[in-house]
Amino acid sequence: MSTAPRLSFLKGHGTENDFVIVPDLDGSLELSAAAVARICDRRAGIGGDGLIRVVRSSAHPEARAMADQAEWFMDYRNSDGSIAEMCGNGVRVFARYLQRAGLAEAGDLAVATRAGVRRVHIAKDAGDAARPGDATAGADGPITVVMGEATLPGPGPEAEITVTVGERSWPARNVNMGNPHAVAFVDDLAQAGDLLAAPAVRPASAYPHGTNVEFVVDRGPRHVAMRVHERGSGETRSCGTGACAVMVAAARRDGADPAVTGHPVTYTVDVPGGRLVISERPDGTVEMTGPAVIVAEGELDPVWLGTDLG
Numbered sequence: 001m002s003t004a005p006r007l008s009f010l011k012g013h014g015t016e017n018d019f020v021i022v023p024d025l026d027g028s029l030e031l032s033a034a035a036v037a038r039i040c041d042r043r044a045g046i047g048g049d050g051l052i053r054v055v056r057s058s059a060h061p062e063a064r065a066m067a068d069q070a071e072w073f074m075d076y077r078n079s080d081g082s083i084a085e086m087c088g089n090g091v092r093v094f095a096r097y098l099q100r101a102g103l104a105e106a107g108d109l110a111v112a113t114r115a116g117v118r119r120v121h122i123a124k125d126a127g128d129a130a131r132p133g134d135a136t137a138g139a140d141g142p143i144t145v146v147m148g149e150a151t152l153p154g155p156g157p158e159a160e161i162t163v164t165v166g167e168r169s170w171p172a173r174n175v176n177m178g179n180p181h182a183v184a185f186v187d188d189l190a191q192a193g194d195l196l197a198a199p200a201v202r203p204a205s206a207y208p209h210g211t212n213v214e215f216v217v218d219r220g221p222r223h224v225a226m227r228v229h230e231r232g233s234g235e236t237r238s239c240g241t242g243a244c245a246v247m248v249a250a251a252r253r254d255g256a257d258p259a260v261t262g263h264p265v266t267y268t269v270d271v272p273g274g275r276l277v278i279s280e281r282p283d284g285t286v287e288m289t290g291p292a293v294i295v296a297e298g299e300l301d302p303v304w305l306g307t308d309l310g
């Protein structure tokens, strides 16, 4: 009989950026990069753009210092097993899991991430939505995350980014939302091609740990659409931090800087998997609202898990 641990999981998504959620409340699991990649495999595993381990902050060495501000830590991994600092869609799905499991109530909540503590607001229902009547209000209501401030490098080589796909290159904006992004405005999203391989981004020195790449077109006033190639996951149907980076890049391009005007600015960002509504406030904080859905739960077969997991 197998002595391998039984591992419960849930599956969820935010605008079709999908995740395997692994509750490990007391932080007893060792999840190797290989184990994460196996679980996220869409043919041989559960499948997902990433894996989110739910751990009590006090039980995780990277989160212990945040435990007095946020009870729960989002340990986020990309589908190739690599670690990422932050996941904007993931943090909404994380909050939905906590609500569903009775570990948090609708309303305000703080979540610890590798990029710091993020404030989350879980709408009680569509009527409590940050934007009543918004298309993002599903049966469970939308979730809003205060994503922190975008960081853009000052003039210099790190600001002069070029993104290349095949024969075509575009200038891009370097925006950090806790994790790195290169945002390129294009004429047509199809120009990004099949995105089976990561676009080339130069200079490499601007992104010592690699980057996510967004391709953006205009849809109307304060309304854009994007595709994304995610570091560690490939093309996905959505990226929350990427959509925030896109919103800030679009606002700067459009001459809208809330820090200068004193007024918040809001963009609708369409992604292949849905719609996100994103605002930047005069104090520089970026706020994102979108759906978060849990679709299934189950248990991984301990025999299949084998010895990859401790």
Ligand SMILES: N[C@@H](CCC[C@H](N)C(=O)O)C(=O)O
Residues within 6 Å of the ligand: 017, 050, 078, 083, 084, 085, 086, 087, 088, 089, 090, 179, 180, 212, 230, 231, 232, 233, 238, 239, 240, 241, 242
């Ligand atoms: N999909 C996420 C971002 C996940 C991390 C990213 N691939 C990285 O390596 O930085 C989001 O919704 O923000």
